[in-house]
Amino acid sequence: MATRKIKALNVKARRIEDENSRDVRGYAFNDCCTSFAPGWEVGYNDGADPCPWKSDLSLCWSTCYWMGQVPDHQAHADWLDSCGNIQQDWRNLCTIPDTK
Amino acid sequence: MQLIVDELVPLSQQGLQHVFHVPTSSFYEVGPEGLALLEEVKAAGHISSGQQLSALTGQSEEERNELLADLRRLRLVVPESEQGSAYGLRDPAPTTEGIRNFVMHVAHSCNLACTYCYADHGLYKGRATLMDQERARSYVDWLFDQGRQHKQLGITFFGGEPLLNMPVVREAARYARQKAQQLDKAISFSMTTNGTLVTEEAVDFFEEIDCQVTVSLDAIGKRNDRLRPFHSGKGSYDEVMERIQPLLARRSVAARVTVTRKNLDVVHTVDTLLKAGFTEVGCSPVDAKDPAFDLRGEDYEQLLDGFATLTDRFMRAALSGRLYGFSNIKNLLKAIHEGHNKEYPCGAGLQMVAGAPNGEMSLCHRFVGEKDFVLGRVQDGGLDKAKRLEVLNDIHLSQRSDCSSCWARYICSGGCHHVNFLFEGSPSATYKTHCDYLRAWYKLGLISYARMVSARPDIFDSPLQPNDSCQQ
Structure with a gap:
């Protein structure tokens, strides 16, 4: 998705723009796996994170190898805001609405 | 989610509305709204992704949110946990396995006595020595043996003055070409010379092996003579210019200018040398550790003024489809275009090492003669892996x-x-004396790049002729 007001000028900028041209994609950093394994509930600094999904998105790639297959929070930066507390709101699957 | 502005260099002078993203070296034109929004987020410290944004004149809230999403997508604003991340876009670490380019010091002797010479007039803290053929061949054997994984290898003939030992240069090149043919590899050659010993026969040879020649010249006429005299004290400029005429006529040749306090007029020097027939001219500040030569504050300003003038000439020429061969800006624009972001400044010890006549191999050609930076000896099998790793880590x-x-x-x-x-x-x-100068120079490069792309968006899409070899 090309940005409307921002021009990517050099090769690196174009690469970043191209990488983000897909709306939804598997969320993986480097060679991080997408398998299910225990440990996902441990948040940053080994504390329990109130929203394990958020933990998957923002933390696991730096603290462990876990990575859930979840929507792209770069193209849809605010999708998480509706599921702030999984304990109270566990039925909300926080999916990105299909706009196509 | 809380978002902050990642490390950026905003450029708003001369009508620009650009930002350079430091962790990835990506470069964007963000427009006035983008700059204003980034400044607003920076001033506030952070922004929440769902936060209501105060409207700028002429912009709806929807447009502002869209702009913020774009900035987020391009990683210019990021969650704190991603701050400073290169997202895997750092230049790949160069291999520590095989050396690709070898600097062969064929002569530790020089017929010039350049007043600022870092190499002790070519002696490198030793006595005058010429490399013998056997040593040159053993270096070639070593290069091909340890560089098995590379398709392309390179040899730079260096000194002192390499043309003082032309028989060994010829033999090393012949032997290397023979090995390349046997092993199905490509071999390239280059040489840095003071130009005083260039002959028609030497130019025939350069042509035969397709050798890229760089001639060291620091200024024009008498000013060059004061910096680059013969041992007798006689100036070398006129003789060099006469000697290199066949070279300039038949080959594409670069000049290298070492800038000292005594030859800061780089515009005149570069311009005159380009008119004399050099394809490219590059300038590098001296490092003599001598206050008579080393640049200081006001000298750097003068040098930068000169570089700005030469950059302007380069831009005008490039926009009308011509090359004005000021190497410094050409190489900097190439680095900006490709978004270089690297963790080693050059290939010293990684892809390139230098070898002395006595068999000692050093981090690069400038470290030859420094015992602490000997990484091995060719007669002992080449590089000492542990020593090399220790220096590379350091x-x-x-x-x-x-x-x-x-x-x-x-x-x-x-x-x-x-x-x-x-x-x-x-x-x-x-x-640190270099730091302010380098930052100002890089900023000039970014501004020039932005202006050139603005005038002709596809200007860098055709390949710029690379000239990456370190000629210091």
């Missing part, structure tokens, strides 16, 4: 605490190891 960007907060750290990567060693005692220290 000169990695992460070891340079002075650089950690500098926005130019992934372009400069700590600067020339030898300059740092000479002035600060260690290649991993930072010679």
Whole structure:
């Protein structure tokens, strides 16, 4: 998705723009796996994170190898805001609405 | 989610509305709204992704949110946990396995007595020596043996003055070409010479092996003579210019200008040398550790003024489809275009080492003669892996605490190891006198790049002729 007001000028900028041209994609950093394994509930600094999904998105790639297959929070930066507390709101699957 | 502005260099002078993203070296034109929004978020410290944004004149809330999403997508605003991330876009670490380019010091002797010479007039803290053929062949054997994984290898003939030992240059080139043919590899050659010994026969030879020649010249006429005399004291400029005429007529030749306090008029020098027939001219500040030559504050300003004038000429020429061969800006624009962000400043010890006539192999040609930076001896099988790794670890960007907060750290990567060693005692220290000058120069490069792309968006899409070899 090309940005409307921002021009990517050099090769690196174009690469970043191209990488983000897909709306939804598997969320993986480097060679991080997408398998299910225990440990996902441990948040940053080994504390329990109130929203394990958020933990998957923002933390696991730096603290462990876990990575859930979840929507792209770069193209849809605010999708998480509706599921702030999984304990109270566990039925909300926080999916990105299909706009196509 | 809380978002903050990642490390950026905003450029708003001369009508620009650009930002350079430091961790990835990506470069964007963000427009006035983008700059204003980034400034607003920066001033506030952070922004929440669902936060209501105060409207700028002429912009709806929807447009502002869209702009914020774009800035997020391009990683210019990020969650704190992603701050400073290169997202895997750092230049790949060069291999520590095989050396690709070898600098062969065929002569530790020179017929000039350049007044600022870092190499002790070619002696490199030793006595005058010429490399013998056997040593040259053993270096070639070593290069091909350890560089098995490379398709392309290179040899630079260096000195002292390499043309003082032409028989060994010829033999090394012949032997290397024979090996390349046997092993199905490509071999390239280059040479840095003072030009005083160039003959028609030498030019025939350069043509035969397709050798890229760089001639060291520091100024025009008498000013060059004062810096680059023969041992007798006689100036060398007229003789060199006469000698190299066949070279200029038949080959594409670069000139290298060492800039000291005594030859700061780089515009006149570069312009005159280009008119004389050089394809490219590159300038590099001297590192003599001598106050009579080393640049200081006001000298750097004068040098930058000269570079700005030459850059302007380069831009005008490029926009009308011509090359004005000022190497410094050409190479900088290439680095900006490709978004170089690297953790070593050059290939010294990684892809390139130098070898002396006595068999000692050093981090680069400038470290020849420095015992602490001998990485091995060709007669003992080549590089000492442990020593090489120790030196490479020591000169990695992460070891340079002075650089950690500098926005130019992934372009400069700590600067020339030898300059740092000479002035600060260690290649991993930072010679801060250079830092302001380099940041100003890189900023001039970014501004020039932005202006050129604005005038002709596809100007860098056709390949710029690379000239990456270190000619210091």
